[in-house]
Amino acid sequence: MTQELKKANYLELARLTLTFRDRGLEERVLDGISLHVAKGEFVSIIGPSGSGKSTLFHLIGGLLKPDSGRIVLDGAEITGQVGHISYMPQQPALLPWRTVRDNVILARELNGRMPKANIRPEAERLLERAGLAGYAGTYPHLLSGGMKQRVSFIRALLSPHELLALDEPFGSLDELTRLDMQRWLLDIWEEEKRTVLFITHSIDEALLLSDRIYVFSGKPTRVLKEIAVPFHRPRRGELALLPEFLALKQEIYCLMKAERETGKQNDAR
Amino acid sequence: MKRSRLGKEIWPPLAVFVGFLFIWQAAVSLFATPDWMLPSPWQILREAMASFPRLWMNTESTLLITLAGFAVGAATGLVIACLLHLVPGMKIGVYPLLILSQNIPTVALAPLLVIWFGFGLLPKLILITLVCFFPVSVALLGGLTRTDAALMDYFRMSGASKWQIFFKLEFPHALPALFSGLKLSAAYSVMGAVVSEWMGAQKGIGVFMMNAKSTYRADRMFVAIFLVVFISMALFGLVSLLEKALVRPSAAREEPNS
Numbered sequence: 104m105t106q107e108l109k110k111a112n113y114l115e116l117a118r119l120t121l122t123f124r125d126r127g128l129e130e131r132v133l134d135g136i137s138l139h140v141a142k143g144e145f146v147s148i149i150g151p152s153g154s155g156k157s158t159l160f161h162l163i164g165g166l167l168k169p170d171s172g173r174i175v176l177d178g179a180e181i182t183g184q185v186g187h188i189s190y191m192p193q194q195p196a197l198l199p200w201r202t203v204r205d206n207v208i209l210a211r212e213l214n215g216r217m218p219k220a221n222i223r224p225e226a227e228r229l230l231e232r233a234g235l236a237g238y239a240g241t242y243p244h245l246l247s248g249g250m251k252q253r254v255s256f257i258r259a260l261l262s263p264h265e266l267l268a269l270d271e272p273f274g275s276l277d278e279l280t281r282l283d284m285q286r287w288l289l290d291i292w293e294e295e296k297r298t299v300l301f302i303t304h305s306i307d308e309a310l311l312l313s314d315r316i317y318v319f320s321g322k323p324t325r326v327l328k329e330i331a332v333p334f335h336r337p338r339r340g341e342l343a344l345l346p347e348f349l350a351l352k353q354e355i356y357c358l359m360k361a362e363r364e365t366g367k368q369n370d371a372r
Numbered sequence: 373m374k375r376s377r378l379g380k381e382i383w384p385p386l387a388v389f390v391g392f393l394f395i396w397q398a399a400v401s402l403f404a405t406p407d408w409m410l411p412s413p414w415q416i417l418r419e420a421m422a423s424f425p426r427l428w429m430n431t432e433s434t435l436l437i438t439l440a441g442f443a444v445g446a447a448t449g450l451v452i453a454c455l456l457h458l459v460p461g462m463k464i465g466v467y468p469l470l471i472l473s474q475n476i477p478t479v480a481l482a483p484l485l486v487i488w489f490g491f492g493l494l495p496k497l498i499l500i501t502l503v504c505f506f507p508v509s510v511a512l513l514g515g516l517t518r519t520d521a522a523l524m525d526y527f528r529m530s531g532a533s534k535w536q537i538f539f540k541l542e543f544p545h546a547l548p549a550l551f552s553g554l555k556l557s558a559a560y561s562v563m564g565a566v567v568s569e570w571m572g573a574q575k576g577i578g579v580f581m582m583n584a585k586s587t588y589r590a591d592r593m594f595v596a597i598f599l600v601v602f603i604s605m606a607l608f609g610l611v612s613l614l615e616k617a618l619v620r621p622s623a624a625r626e627e628p629n630s
Binding site: 166185187194213242 | 545
Protein backbone atom coordinates (compact mmCIF):
# COMPACT_ATOMS: atom_id res chain seq x y z
CA MET A 104 0.00 0.00 0.00
CA THR A 105 2.68 2.48 1.04
CA GLN A 106 4.71 1.28 -1.90
CA GLU A 107 1.83 2.16 -4.18
CA LEU A 108 1.41 5.61 -2.65
CA LYS A 109 5.08 6.23 -3.14
CA LYS A 110 4.83 5.30 -6.78
CA ALA A 111 1.90 7.63 -7.37
CA ASN A 112 2.68 10.49 -9.69
CA TYR A 113 3.49 13.68 -7.86
CA LEU A 114 3.81 15.80 -10.98
CA GLU A 115 2.05 14.94 -14.18
CA LEU A 116 2.18 16.79 -17.47
CA ALA A 117 -0.48 15.64 -19.92
CA ARG A 118 -0.18 16.39 -23.65
CA LEU A 119 1.09 19.95 -23.31
CA THR A 120 1.19 21.95 -26.51
CA LEU A 121 2.37 25.49 -26.95
CA THR A 122 2.78 27.73 -29.97
CA PHE A 123 4.48 31.11 -29.85
CA ARG A 124 2.88 33.76 -32.01
CA ASP A 125 4.76 36.88 -32.86
CA ARG A 126 3.48 39.28 -35.52
CA GLY A 127 1.88 36.65 -37.67
CA LEU A 128 4.79 34.24 -37.31
CA GLU A 129 3.89 31.00 -35.61
CA GLU A 130 6.38 28.68 -34.01
CA ARG A 131 5.26 25.43 -32.49
CA VAL A 132 7.40 24.94 -29.40
CA LEU A 133 5.87 22.02 -27.52
CA ASP A 134 4.16 19.25 -29.43
CA GLY A 135 2.23 17.19 -26.89
CA ILE A 136 4.64 16.72 -23.99
CA SER A 137 3.55 14.12 -21.44
CA LEU A 138 5.71 13.14 -18.52
CA HIS A 139 5.42 12.32 -14.87
CA VAL A 140 7.54 12.45 -11.74
CA ALA A 141 6.90 10.34 -8.64
CA LYS A 142 7.39 11.70 -5.16
CA GLY A 143 11.04 11.53 -4.16
CA GLU A 144 12.11 10.72 -7.68
CA PHE A 145 14.95 12.40 -9.59
CA VAL A 146 13.93 12.84 -13.20
CA SER A 147 16.06 14.49 -15.88
CA ILE A 148 15.10 16.06 -19.16
CA ILE A 149 17.79 16.00 -21.80
CA GLY A 150 17.55 17.52 -25.23
CA PRO A 151 19.32 19.68 -27.77
CA SER A 152 19.69 23.36 -26.90
CA GLY A 153 16.72 25.41 -28.02
CA SER A 154 14.38 22.46 -27.57
CA GLY A 155 11.97 24.34 -25.34
CA LYS A 156 13.13 22.79 -22.08
CA SER A 157 13.16 26.08 -20.24
CA THR A 158 9.82 26.96 -21.81
CA LEU A 159 8.47 23.77 -20.26
CA PHE A 160 9.68 25.00 -16.87
CA HIS A 161 7.95 28.32 -17.43
CA LEU A 162 4.76 26.35 -18.03
CA ILE A 163 5.18 24.32 -14.84
CA GLY A 164 6.06 27.51 -12.96
CA GLY A 165 2.86 29.12 -14.25
CA LEU A 166 4.46 32.01 -16.15
CA LEU A 167 3.07 30.65 -19.42
CA LYS A 168 -0.17 28.89 -20.21
CA PRO A 169 -0.24 25.92 -22.57
CA ASP A 170 -2.53 25.98 -25.61
CA SER A 171 -3.81 22.60 -24.50
CA GLY A 172 -2.96 19.97 -21.93
CA ARG A 173 -2.90 19.87 -18.15
CA ILE A 174 -0.35 20.17 -15.40
CA VAL A 175 -1.27 18.28 -12.24
CA LEU A 176 0.74 18.58 -9.04
CA ASP A 177 -0.04 16.40 -6.04
CA GLY A 178 -3.51 15.66 -7.39
CA ALA A 179 -4.51 19.26 -8.07
CA GLU A 180 -4.44 21.00 -11.41
CA ILE A 181 -1.99 23.93 -11.39
CA THR A 182 -2.02 24.84 -15.08
CA GLY A 183 -1.21 28.55 -15.35
CA GLN A 184 -0.78 29.04 -11.59
CA VAL A 185 2.38 30.46 -10.04
CA GLY A 186 3.93 29.68 -6.68
CA HIS A 187 3.77 25.88 -6.58
CA ILE A 188 7.31 24.84 -7.32
CA SER A 189 10.80 25.56 -6.09
CA TYR A 190 13.02 26.82 -8.88
CA MET A 191 16.76 26.93 -9.41
CA PRO A 192 17.80 28.82 -12.54
CA GLN A 193 20.89 28.36 -14.69
CA GLN A 194 22.37 31.57 -13.34
CA PRO A 195 22.55 31.64 -9.54
CA ALA A 196 20.32 34.77 -9.43
CA LEU A 197 21.34 35.78 -5.89
CA LEU A 198 20.47 39.21 -4.55
CA PRO A 199 23.80 41.10 -4.46
CA TRP A 200 22.69 43.29 -1.55
CA ARG A 201 21.89 40.33 0.70
CA THR A 202 24.32 38.13 2.57
CA VAL A 203 24.42 34.41 1.81
CA ARG A 204 22.40 33.82 4.98
CA ASP A 205 19.66 36.21 3.86
CA ASN A 206 19.73 34.95 0.28
CA VAL A 207 19.02 31.31 1.10
CA ILE A 208 15.84 32.14 3.01
CA LEU A 209 14.42 34.14 0.11
CA ALA A 210 12.30 31.36 -1.41
CA ARG A 211 10.71 30.69 1.98
CA GLU A 212 10.21 34.39 2.53
CA LEU A 213 8.38 34.77 -0.79
CA ASN A 214 6.07 31.87 -0.07
CA GLY A 215 5.06 32.14 3.52
CA ARG A 216 4.39 34.41 6.39
CA MET A 217 6.67 32.41 8.62
CA PRO A 218 9.01 34.72 10.55
CA LYS A 219 12.58 34.67 9.30
CA ALA A 220 13.92 33.56 12.66
CA ASN A 221 12.22 30.18 12.32
CA ILE A 222 14.05 29.34 9.09
CA ARG A 223 17.48 30.42 10.27
CA PRO A 224 18.53 27.23 12.12
CA GLU A 225 17.64 25.07 9.11
CA ALA A 226 19.43 27.47 6.81
CA GLU A 227 22.54 27.33 8.97
CA ARG A 228 22.44 23.53 9.00
CA LEU A 229 22.21 23.29 5.21
CA LEU A 230 24.90 25.93 4.70
CA GLU A 231 27.18 23.93 6.94
CA ARG A 232 26.27 20.78 5.02
CA ALA A 233 27.30 22.60 1.83
CA GLY A 234 30.65 23.64 3.30
CA LEU A 235 29.53 27.26 3.35
CA ALA A 236 29.27 27.71 7.12
CA GLY A 237 32.03 30.33 7.12
CA TYR A 238 30.38 32.30 4.34
CA ALA A 239 26.94 32.93 5.87
CA GLY A 240 27.68 36.60 6.43
CA THR A 241 29.42 37.12 3.08
CA TYR A 242 27.99 38.86 0.03
CA PRO A 243 27.55 36.80 -3.14
CA HIS A 244 30.07 38.71 -5.28
CA LEU A 245 32.87 37.32 -3.13
CA LEU A 246 31.92 33.70 -3.88
CA SER A 247 33.13 31.51 -6.73
CA GLY A 248 30.72 30.26 -9.41
CA GLY A 249 30.38 26.84 -7.78
CA MET A 250 29.73 28.33 -4.35
CA LYS A 251 27.07 30.64 -5.76
CA GLN A 252 25.32 27.65 -7.29
CA ARG A 253 25.44 25.81 -3.98
CA VAL A 254 23.84 28.82 -2.29
CA SER A 255 21.22 28.90 -5.02
CA PHE A 256 20.52 25.19 -4.54
CA ILE A 257 20.16 25.55 -0.79
CA ARG A 258 17.72 28.38 -1.39
CA ALA A 259 15.71 25.98 -3.57
CA LEU A 260 15.92 23.27 -0.88
CA LEU A 261 14.65 25.69 1.77
CA SER A 262 11.60 26.51 -0.30
CA PRO A 263 8.41 25.03 1.18
CA HIS A 264 7.58 23.29 -2.11
CA GLU A 265 8.26 19.60 -2.57
CA LEU A 266 9.17 19.77 -6.26
CA LEU A 267 12.54 21.23 -7.18
CA ALA A 268 12.77 22.39 -10.78
CA LEU A 269 16.45 22.72 -11.67
CA ASP A 270 17.13 24.39 -15.00
CA GLU A 271 20.64 23.41 -16.16
CA PRO A 272 22.06 24.50 -12.81
CA PHE A 273 25.63 23.56 -13.68
CA GLY A 274 25.55 24.66 -17.32
CA SER A 275 27.73 27.72 -16.79
CA LEU A 276 30.40 26.05 -14.62
CA ASP A 277 33.77 24.74 -15.75
CA GLU A 278 34.15 20.98 -16.11
CA LEU A 279 35.95 20.27 -12.82
CA THR A 280 33.61 22.41 -10.73
CA ARG A 281 30.73 20.76 -12.56
CA LEU A 282 31.91 17.27 -11.54
CA ASP A 283 32.32 18.46 -7.94
CA MET A 284 28.86 19.94 -7.96
CA GLN A 285 27.28 16.76 -9.36
CA ARG A 286 28.88 14.73 -6.56
CA TRP A 287 27.75 17.26 -4.00
CA LEU A 288 24.21 17.40 -5.37
CA LEU A 289 24.03 13.59 -5.39
CA ASP A 290 25.12 13.40 -1.75
CA ILE A 291 22.77 16.07 -0.51
CA TRP A 292 19.84 14.80 -2.57
CA GLU A 293 20.27 11.24 -1.35
CA GLU A 294 19.91 12.63 2.17
CA GLU A 295 17.08 15.10 1.60
CA LYS A 296 15.13 13.02 -0.96
CA ARG A 297 13.13 15.77 -2.58
CA THR A 298 11.28 15.38 -5.85
CA VAL A 299 13.47 16.76 -8.62
CA LEU A 300 12.90 17.66 -12.24
CA PHE A 301 16.29 18.41 -13.74
CA ILE A 302 17.12 19.96 -17.11
CA THR A 303 20.52 19.26 -18.58
CA HIS A 304 22.27 18.83 -21.89
CA SER A 305 24.96 16.57 -20.48
CA ILE A 306 24.27 12.85 -20.93
CA ASP A 307 26.76 11.88 -18.21
CA GLU A 308 25.14 14.25 -15.75
CA ALA A 309 21.68 12.89 -16.47
CA LEU A 310 22.83 9.25 -16.10
CA LEU A 311 24.78 9.90 -12.92
CA LEU A 312 22.01 11.75 -11.11
CA SER A 313 18.63 10.49 -12.30
CA ASP A 314 16.19 7.67 -11.71
CA ARG A 315 14.62 8.26 -15.10
CA ILE A 316 15.50 10.34 -18.14
CA TYR A 317 13.24 11.90 -20.77
CA VAL A 318 15.01 12.51 -24.07
CA PHE A 319 13.50 15.47 -25.91
CA SER A 320 13.54 16.22 -29.62
CA GLY A 321 14.32 19.58 -31.20
CA LYS A 322 11.46 22.02 -31.91
CA PRO A 323 8.60 21.29 -32.06
CA THR A 324 9.49 19.34 -28.97
CA ARG A 325 8.28 15.80 -28.34
CA VAL A 326 9.42 13.14 -25.90
CA LEU A 327 11.65 10.87 -27.97
CA LYS A 328 12.18 8.28 -25.31
CA GLU A 329 11.83 7.59 -21.62
CA ILE A 330 14.77 5.76 -20.12
CA ALA A 331 14.91 4.18 -16.66
CA VAL A 332 18.37 4.38 -15.10
CA PRO A 333 18.91 1.08 -13.25
CA PHE A 334 21.91 1.90 -11.05
CA HIS A 335 21.24 1.57 -7.35
CA ARG A 336 21.96 4.28 -4.81
CA PRO A 337 24.03 5.65 -3.19
CA ARG A 338 25.92 6.21 -6.40
CA ARG A 339 29.60 6.88 -6.84
CA GLY A 340 31.42 8.74 -9.58
CA GLU A 341 33.07 5.49 -10.75
CA LEU A 342 29.66 4.58 -12.11
CA ALA A 343 30.63 6.35 -15.30
CA LEU A 344 33.11 3.57 -16.09
CA LEU A 345 30.62 0.67 -15.95
CA PRO A 346 29.74 -0.98 -19.27
CA GLU A 347 26.00 -0.58 -18.56
CA PHE A 348 26.55 3.14 -18.08
CA LEU A 349 28.43 3.39 -21.35
CA ALA A 350 25.75 1.39 -23.17
CA LEU A 351 23.02 3.74 -21.93
CA LYS A 352 25.16 6.72 -22.80
CA GLN A 353 25.60 5.41 -26.32
CA GLU A 354 21.89 4.77 -26.68
CA ILE A 355 20.99 8.33 -25.70
CA TYR A 356 23.79 9.74 -27.82
CA CYS A 357 22.63 7.87 -30.95
CA LEU A 358 19.05 8.93 -30.30
CA MET A 359 20.01 12.58 -30.06
CA LYS A 360 22.32 12.36 -33.05
CA ALA A 361 19.66 10.78 -35.24
CA GLU A 362 17.23 13.47 -34.09
CA ARG A 363 19.71 16.15 -35.06
CA GLU A 364 20.16 14.70 -38.51
CA THR A 365 16.42 14.69 -39.18
CA GLY A 366 16.22 18.19 -37.73
CA LYS A 367 18.82 19.37 -40.20
CA GLN A 368 16.99 17.72 -43.06
CA ASN A 369 13.78 19.46 -42.02
CA ASP A 370 15.60 22.77 -41.93
CA ALA A 371 17.05 22.17 -45.37
CA ARG A 372 13.65 21.49 -46.87
CA MET B 373 43.23 51.89 2.36
CA LYS B 374 39.80 53.52 2.24
CA ARG B 375 41.21 56.80 3.46
CA SER B 376 43.97 56.83 0.87
CA ARG B 377 41.44 56.18 -1.90
CA LEU B 378 39.33 59.07 -0.66
CA GLY B 379 42.49 61.18 -0.60
CA LYS B 380 43.28 60.25 -4.18
CA GLU B 381 39.85 61.43 -5.24
CA ILE B 382 39.96 64.73 -3.36
CA TRP B 383 43.53 65.97 -3.83
CA PRO B 384 43.77 66.36 -7.63
CA PRO B 385 40.70 68.60 -8.08
CA LEU B 386 41.65 70.56 -4.94
CA ALA B 387 45.15 71.16 -6.27
CA VAL B 388 43.74 72.33 -9.62
CA PHE B 389 41.34 74.66 -7.81
CA VAL B 390 44.07 76.19 -5.63
CA GLY B 391 46.23 76.62 -8.73
CA PHE B 392 43.34 78.38 -10.45
CA LEU B 393 42.99 80.77 -7.49
CA PHE B 394 46.71 81.55 -7.67
CA ILE B 395 46.55 82.37 -11.37
CA TRP B 396 43.50 84.50 -10.73
CA GLN B 397 45.24 86.39 -7.95
CA ALA B 398 48.38 86.85 -10.05
CA ALA B 399 46.41 87.99 -13.10
CA VAL B 400 44.44 90.55 -11.13
CA SER B 401 47.65 92.02 -9.65
CA LEU B 402 49.49 91.92 -12.97
CA PHE B 403 46.81 93.61 -15.07
CA ALA B 404 45.63 95.82 -12.21
CA THR B 405 41.96 95.10 -12.91
CA PRO B 406 39.60 97.48 -11.09
CA ASP B 407 37.88 95.89 -8.09
CA TRP B 408 34.35 96.56 -9.36
CA MET B 409 35.15 94.49 -12.43
CA LEU B 410 37.03 91.52 -11.04
CA PRO B 411 38.15 91.40 -7.41
CA SER B 412 41.02 89.13 -6.46
CA PRO B 413 40.37 85.95 -4.43
CA TRP B 414 42.11 87.58 -1.50
CA GLN B 415 39.73 90.56 -1.60
CA ILE B 416 36.76 88.22 -1.83
CA LEU B 417 37.94 86.38 1.26
CA ARG B 418 38.42 89.66 3.11
CA GLU B 419 34.95 90.81 2.17
CA ALA B 420 33.50 87.49 3.27
CA MET B 421 35.07 87.87 6.71
CA ALA B 422 34.05 91.50 7.01
CA SER B 423 30.39 90.79 6.29
CA PHE B 424 30.34 87.52 8.15
CA PRO B 425 27.43 88.19 10.60
CA ARG B 426 25.12 89.41 7.83
CA LEU B 427 26.30 86.60 5.57
CA TRP B 428 25.65 83.97 8.19
CA MET B 429 22.09 85.19 8.78
CA ASN B 430 21.40 85.01 5.04
CA THR B 431 23.08 81.63 4.62
CA GLU B 432 21.09 80.17 7.49
CA SER B 433 17.85 81.23 5.86
CA THR B 434 18.85 79.85 2.46
CA LEU B 435 20.10 76.62 3.99
CA LEU B 436 16.78 76.13 5.72
CA ILE B 437 14.62 76.47 2.62
CA THR B 438 17.17 74.48 0.58
CA LEU B 439 16.94 71.53 2.95
CA ALA B 440 13.16 71.77 3.24
CA GLY B 441 12.78 72.08 -0.54
CA PHE B 442 15.21 69.25 -1.21
CA ALA B 443 13.37 66.97 1.21
CA VAL B 444 9.97 67.74 -0.30
CA GLY B 445 11.34 67.58 -3.84
CA ALA B 446 13.15 64.29 -3.35
CA ALA B 447 10.11 62.75 -1.67
CA THR B 448 7.89 63.95 -4.52
CA GLY B 449 10.31 62.53 -7.08
CA LEU B 450 10.38 59.21 -5.27
CA VAL B 451 6.60 58.95 -5.05
CA ILE B 452 6.14 59.95 -8.70
CA ALA B 453 8.67 57.36 -9.90
CA CYS B 454 7.06 54.59 -7.82
CA LEU B 455 3.57 55.54 -9.02
CA LEU B 456 4.61 55.65 -12.67
CA HIS B 457 6.30 52.30 -12.27
CA LEU B 458 3.55 50.52 -10.38
CA VAL B 459 0.36 51.88 -11.92
CA PRO B 460 -0.09 50.31 -15.37
CA GLY B 461 -0.34 52.79 -18.21
CA MET B 462 0.63 55.73 -16.02
CA LYS B 463 4.18 55.93 -17.31
CA ILE B 464 3.18 56.28 -20.96
CA GLY B 465 0.68 58.99 -20.11
CA VAL B 466 2.62 61.06 -17.59
CA TYR B 467 6.31 60.69 -18.45
CA PRO B 468 6.23 63.16 -21.39
CA LEU B 469 4.56 65.71 -19.12
CA LEU B 470 7.40 65.32 -16.61
CA ILE B 471 9.90 66.21 -19.31
CA LEU B 472 7.69 69.11 -20.33
CA SER B 473 7.75 70.43 -16.76
CA GLN B 474 11.53 70.81 -17.04
CA ASN B 475 11.25 73.02 -20.11
CA ILE B 476 9.48 75.78 -18.20
CA PRO B 477 12.13 78.34 -17.22
CA THR B 478 12.16 78.71 -13.44
CA VAL B 479 12.85 82.42 -13.74
CA ALA B 480 9.59 82.80 -15.65
CA LEU B 481 7.67 80.63 -13.24
CA ALA B 482 8.88 82.35 -10.08
CA PRO B 483 6.84 85.59 -10.45
CA LEU B 484 3.74 83.55 -11.27
CA LEU B 485 4.17 81.50 -8.13
CA VAL B 486 4.40 84.75 -6.14
CA ILE B 487 1.16 85.99 -7.70
CA TRP B 488 -0.57 82.73 -6.79
CA PHE B 489 0.91 81.95 -3.40
CA GLY B 490 2.33 85.20 -2.03
CA PHE B 491 5.80 85.78 -0.56
CA GLY B 492 5.78 83.05 2.06
CA LEU B 493 7.52 79.71 2.24
CA LEU B 494 5.04 77.85 0.02
CA PRO B 495 5.96 79.28 -3.42
CA LYS B 496 9.65 78.81 -2.60
CA LEU B 497 9.10 75.16 -1.68
CA ILE B 498 7.10 74.63 -4.87
CA LEU B 499 9.89 76.10 -6.98
CA ILE B 500 12.65 74.02 -5.37
CA THR B 501 10.45 70.93 -5.61
CA LEU B 502 9.97 71.54 -9.33
CA VAL B 503 13.72 71.70 -9.75
CA CYS B 504 14.49 68.74 -7.46
CA PHE B 505 11.93 66.09 -8.21
CA PHE B 506 12.91 65.52 -11.82
CA PRO B 507 16.42 64.02 -11.47
CA VAL B 508 15.16 61.74 -8.69
CA SER B 509 12.15 60.58 -10.71
CA VAL B 510 14.05 59.93 -13.92
CA ALA B 511 16.96 58.16 -12.21
CA LEU B 512 14.73 55.98 -10.02
CA LEU B 513 12.38 55.14 -12.87
CA GLY B 514 15.37 54.11 -14.97
CA GLY B 515 16.68 51.96 -12.14
CA LEU B 516 13.30 50.33 -11.58
CA THR B 517 12.92 49.31 -15.20
CA ARG B 518 16.46 47.94 -15.54
CA THR B 519 16.04 45.13 -13.01
CA ASP B 520 18.26 42.15 -13.78
CA ALA B 521 16.34 39.73 -16.03
CA ALA B 522 17.63 36.55 -14.37
CA LEU B 523 16.61 37.81 -10.92
CA MET B 524 13.19 38.85 -12.21
CA ASP B 525 12.72 35.44 -13.79
CA TYR B 526 13.62 33.76 -10.50
CA PHE B 527 11.17 35.91 -8.52
CA ARG B 528 8.32 35.28 -10.93
CA MET B 529 8.99 31.55 -11.13
CA SER B 530 8.99 31.43 -7.34
CA GLY B 531 5.51 32.93 -7.32
CA ALA B 532 6.43 36.35 -5.92
CA SER B 533 3.60 38.90 -5.85
CA LYS B 534 3.84 42.31 -7.51
CA TRP B 535 4.55 43.92 -4.13
CA GLN B 536 7.19 41.36 -3.19
CA ILE B 537 8.88 41.94 -6.53
CA PHE B 538 8.78 45.69 -5.92
CA PHE B 539 10.01 45.77 -2.33
CA LYS B 540 12.40 42.83 -2.32
CA LEU B 541 13.81 43.14 -5.83
CA GLU B 542 13.10 46.22 -7.92
CA PHE B 543 13.47 48.90 -5.26
CA PRO B 544 16.68 47.62 -3.66
CA HIS B 545 18.04 47.03 -7.15
CA ALA B 546 17.27 50.65 -8.07
CA LEU B 547 18.88 52.16 -4.94
CA PRO B 548 22.17 53.08 -6.65
CA ALA B 549 20.20 54.79 -9.44
CA LEU B 550 18.05 56.60 -6.87
CA PHE B 551 21.16 57.95 -5.20
CA SER B 552 22.64 59.28 -8.41
CA GLY B 553 19.37 61.19 -8.87
CA LEU B 554 19.45 62.40 -5.26
CA LYS B 555 22.99 63.73 -5.67
CA LEU B 556 21.99 65.77 -8.71
CA SER B 557 18.91 67.08 -6.90
CA ALA B 558 20.94 68.04 -3.85
CA ALA B 559 23.25 70.12 -6.00
CA TYR B 560 20.35 71.73 -7.90
CA SER B 561 18.33 72.49 -4.79
CA VAL B 562 20.64 75.35 -3.75
CA MET B 563 20.19 77.07 -7.12
CA GLY B 564 16.45 76.56 -6.78
CA ALA B 565 16.50 78.17 -3.35
CA VAL B 566 18.48 81.20 -4.59
CA VAL B 567 16.13 81.73 -7.54
CA SER B 568 13.15 81.43 -5.22
CA GLU B 569 14.65 84.16 -3.03
CA TRP B 570 15.00 86.47 -6.00
CA MET B 571 11.25 86.60 -6.36
CA GLY B 572 10.88 88.14 -2.96
CA ALA B 573 12.29 87.34 0.44
CA GLN B 574 13.46 89.18 3.56
CA LYS B 575 16.79 87.39 3.72
CA GLY B 576 18.85 84.70 2.08
CA ILE B 577 21.80 84.39 -0.26
CA GLY B 578 19.50 85.32 -3.15
CA VAL B 579 18.65 88.60 -1.43
CA PHE B 580 22.32 89.19 -0.65
CA MET B 581 23.06 88.67 -4.36
CA MET B 582 20.37 91.12 -5.47
CA ASN B 583 21.79 93.75 -3.10
CA ALA B 584 25.32 93.12 -4.35
CA LYS B 585 24.10 93.48 -7.90
CA SER B 586 22.25 96.76 -7.34
CA THR B 587 25.27 98.27 -5.57
CA TYR B 588 27.80 96.96 -8.13
CA ARG B 589 29.69 95.04 -5.45
CA ALA B 590 31.43 92.39 -7.52
CA ASP B 591 33.32 91.17 -4.47
CA ARG B 592 30.06 90.45 -2.62
CA MET B 593 28.67 88.77 -5.70
CA PHE B 594 31.65 86.44 -5.70
CA VAL B 595 31.22 85.76 -2.00
CA ALA B 596 27.66 84.70 -2.75
CA ILE B 597 28.75 82.54 -5.68
CA PHE B 598 31.35 80.76 -3.57
CA LEU B 599 28.79 80.21 -0.85
CA VAL B 600 26.30 78.65 -3.26
CA VAL B 601 29.02 76.39 -4.69
CA PHE B 602 30.15 75.41 -1.23
CA ILE B 603 26.63 74.55 0.00
CA SER B 604 25.92 72.57 -3.17
CA MET B 605 29.08 70.55 -2.72
CA ALA B 606 28.38 69.98 0.97
CA LEU B 607 24.89 68.67 0.22
CA PHE B 608 26.26 66.49 -2.57
CA GLY B 609 28.83 65.12 -0.14
CA LEU B 610 26.20 64.44 2.52
CA VAL B 611 24.08 62.44 0.09
CA SER B 612 27.20 60.55 -1.03
CA LEU B 613 27.94 59.64 2.58
CA LEU B 614 24.38 58.43 3.02
CA GLU B 615 24.76 56.36 -0.13
CA LYS B 616 27.97 54.77 1.16
CA ALA B 617 26.16 53.83 4.35
CA LEU B 618 23.04 52.42 2.67
CA VAL B 619 24.16 50.88 -0.62
CA ARG B 620 26.48 47.90 -0.64
CA PRO B 621 29.51 48.79 -2.75
CA SER B 622 29.15 45.41 -4.45
CA ALA B 623 25.57 46.12 -5.38
CA ALA B 624 26.44 49.44 -6.90
CA ARG B 625 29.26 48.23 -9.07
CA GLU B 626 28.89 44.56 -9.76
CA GLU B 627 26.41 42.83 -11.99
CA PRO B 628 24.34 40.47 -9.89
CA ASN B 629 25.39 37.34 -11.74
CA SER B 630 28.88 37.93 -12.91
